[in-house]
Amino acid sequence: MSIRRLLLVLHVLLMLLPAWAAPPSAGIAWQSWSDAHFERAKREKKFILLDVEAIWCHWCHVMDAKTYTDPRVQAAIKRHYIAVKVNSDAYPEIARRYEDYGWPATVVFGAGGQEIVKRRGYLSPETMVSMLDAIVKDPSPIVYADSQPVATFAADAKLTPTLRKDLEARYVATHDAQVGGLLQDQKYIDRDTVEYGLFRASLGDAAAGQRARQTLDGALGLIDPVWGGIFQYSTHGDWRHIHFEKIVQAQADAMRLYALAWARFGDAKYRKAFEDIHRYLRAFLTSPQGTFYVSQDADLVKGQHSEDYFALGDAARRAKGLPAVDTHVFARENGWVIQSLATLHAVNGERRYLDEAVTAARWIVANRALPGGGFRHDAIDSHGPYLEDTLAMGRAMLALYEATGDREWLQRASAAAGFIDTRFRVARQPGFATSPARAGAVLKPKTVLDENIAIARFGNALARYTGSAKHRRFAEHAMTYAATPQVATFRRTDPGILQAATELGSDPTHITVVGAKGDARATALFAGALGNPAVYRRIEWWDRREGAMPNPDVKYPEQERAAAYLCVNSACSAPIFEVAELKRLAREFEKLSPR
Numbered sequence: 001m002s003i004r005r006l007l008l009v010l011h012v013l014l015m016l017l018p019a020w021a022a023p024p025s026a027g028i029a030w031q032s033w034s035d036a037h038f039e040r041a042k043r044e045k046k047f048i049l050l051d052v053e054a055i056w057c058h059w060c061h062v063m064d065a066k067t068y069t070d071p072r073v074q075a076a077i078k079r080h081y082i083a084v085k086v087n088s089d090a091y092p093e094i095a096r097r098y099e100d101y102g103w104p105a106t107v108v109f110g111a112g113g114q115e116i117v118k119r120r121g122y123l124s125p126e127t128m129v130s131m132l133d134a135i136v137k138d139p140s141p142i143v144y145a146d147s148q149p150v151a152t153f154a155a156d157a158k159l160t161p162t163l164r165k166d167l168e169a170r171y172v173a174t175h176d177a178q179v180g181g182l183l184q185d186q187k188y189i190d191r192d193t194v195e196y197g198l199f200r201a202s203l204g205d206a207a208a209g210q211r212a213r214q215t216l217d218g219a220l221g222l223i224d225p226v227w228g229g230i231f232q233y234s235t236h237g238d239w240r241h242i243h244f245e246k247i248v249q250a251q252a253d254a255m256r257l258y259a260l261a262w263a264r265f266g267d268a269k270y271r272k273a274f275e276d277i278h279r280y281l282r283a284f285l286t287s288p289q290g291t292f293y294v295s296q297d298a299d300l301v302k303g304q305h306s307e308d309y310f311a312l313g314d315a316a317r318r319a320k321g322l323p324a325v326d327t328h329v330f331a332r333e334n335g336w337v338i339q340s341l342a343t344l345h346a347v348n349g350e351r352r353y354l355d356e357a358v359t360a361a362r363w364i365v366a367n368r369a370l371p372g373g374g375f376r377h378d379a380i381d382s383h384g385p386y387l388e389d390t391l392a393m394g395r396a397m398l399a400l401y402e403a404t405g406d407r408e409w410l411q412r413a414s415a416a417a418g419f420i421d422t423r424f425r426v427a428r429q430p431g432f433a434t435s436p437a438r439a440g441a442v443l444k445p446k447t448v449l450d451e452n453i454a455i456a457r458f459g460n461a462l463a464r465y466t467g468s469a470k471h472r473r474f475a476e477h478a479m480t481y482a483a484t485p486q487v488a489t490f491r492r493t494d495p496g497i498l499q500a501a502t503e504l505g506s507d508p509t510h511i512t513v514v515g516a517k518g519d520a521r522a523t524a525l526f527a528g529a530l531g532n533p534a535v536y537r538r539i540e541w542w543d544r545r546e547g548a549m550p551n552p553d554v555k556y557p558e559q560e561r562a563a564a565y566l567c568v569n570s571a572c573s574a575p576i577f578e579v580a581e582l583k584r585l586a587r588e589f590e591k592l593s594p595r
Contacts, residue, residue: 163485
């Protein structure tokens with residue numbers, strides 16, 4: 001190897017090193033998560049101190065650099081604690097359990113596994129020492145609202161009129177009418193809130209559409225004007241005080257929502273937004289294999305704010321170096337991006353988006369699939385499988401089926417649902433847990449609302465596409481958990497529940513193209529169907545040579561040429577032969593959708 005090439009390799013390694021090097025707090029004997037630590041804690045009469053961090057997180061770096069290097073903190077931990085550090089992106093079960101407290105999240109357990117204290121965000125050395133000493137003196141657990149078990153679950157998957165009214169009121173009341181986003185200090189694109197607004201807009205709710213647009217317009221300020229990509233959030237109740245990490249989930253969610261908004265409103269700035277985010281994704285978070293990485297750090301130098309750095313142009317930034325990229329390839333994150341890319345292809349017809357989605361999906365299937373239809377998180381899962389990996393990939397497979405009409409993807413989506421139903425169903429109550437029950441595990445599986453909302457929507461969509469009653473039951477089991485008042489009203493707003501409930505209770509916009517897949521007319525009609533802006537929809541391509549449709553609930557007549565049929569709320573159109581007519585009728589049929 002030449003000296004020049006060696007220096008280049010060393011430079012690349014040094015660029016990536018901050019993401020994986022031992023933290024500045026290496027004086028603490030950090031351990032990875034293991035139930036064995038609780039046995040040790042019993043023997044040594046110690047507590048467990050859990051630090052849940054994210055590789056991209058600025059305040060996590062500050063905690064490492066300031067708090068955990070403080071001699072007083074290190075001495076207190078050494079005397080009375082076993083220190084455990086978890087990367088939240090690598091361990092979805094822990095991340096889902098404590099996401100409301102981070103990042104960083106600090107949790108202290110007793111030796112028996114009981115949570116004593118849960119703290120959110122950065123803790124100064126003084127605060128940390130005070131907390132650690134106080135726990136030793138009095139280890140009585142603090143009772144948190146999220147620690148209270150659900151007393152009574154809903155009887156079925158339907159929202160009561162009272163609960164629906166409450167959730168609708170919260171959806172409106174939590175919107176910031178001045179600048180958009182949720183009415184709170186942190187500004188970001190809340191996916192379910194914006195998507196519900198776009199859905200309501202399709203039903204003629206102009207106010208909901210305006211709320212969604214105001215948030216999307218404000219969030220344009222989070223898009224990096226140099227490299228593209230969307231930063232995670234802003235503080236101070238506006239869109240100008242930016243935190244500079246770029247998380248792949250934020251890229252996937254924002255691309256998809258801006259694409260849906262462009263399809264709905266035709267506003268060119270929304271198209272530019274999803275193109276700019278995609279440009280960043282390709283340049284910084286795409287692997288040589290075509291899969292997608294996890295994140296790029298908020299800091300060029302860990303623990304130091306990078307506002308001045310991100311104010312620079314491309315050349316000046318690169319001269320200083322690049323913030324570290326977490327190059328793990330997780331099934332969950334790839335599922336999110338695949339679904340988003342399928343949406344981009346649908347709304348503007350560009351083949352490159354679909355090709356990228358299929359390339360990533362093929363790699364994940366080859367390298368992360370489990371027997372029975374599931375997916376592992378990483379190449380090796382020490383504690384998996386986790387619900388979210390199979391759920392994200394199942395939804396991605398269904399999106400690919402919609403985008404291509406290829407039944408392989410529908411079969412894979414159905415298998416993923418079966419895996420979830422078998423491995424993650426909670427016994428003796430509604431809902432699905434983020435990890436399977438394991439004999440002897442100290443922490444019992446946790447049921448998370450966001451995952452169950454997603455399962456309800458995924459299962460319902462599968463039932464529509466396949467006609468399978470088991471998928472319908474799968475969706476209802478998740479929705480019954482989400483429809484439980486104690487669960488549904490725990491947070492300030494959860495419009496995803498409204499979206500899921502509406503979808504379970506009504507038919508989607510249904511467009512079927514009947515024609516050979518090699519027929520140019522059929523191909524054009526299918527592209528026109530995919531461009532329909534409906535959030536809740538069922539798009540199919542029936543080539544009679546492939547046999548019966550997966551769900552033959554509509555009988556289509558024989559035609560001499562390719563035709564499209566549009567059905568909404570039990571009403572179907574006559575055969576449609578022209579793309580322009582399909583688009584016109586699709587807008588007309590929206591008026592028949594359930595409200």
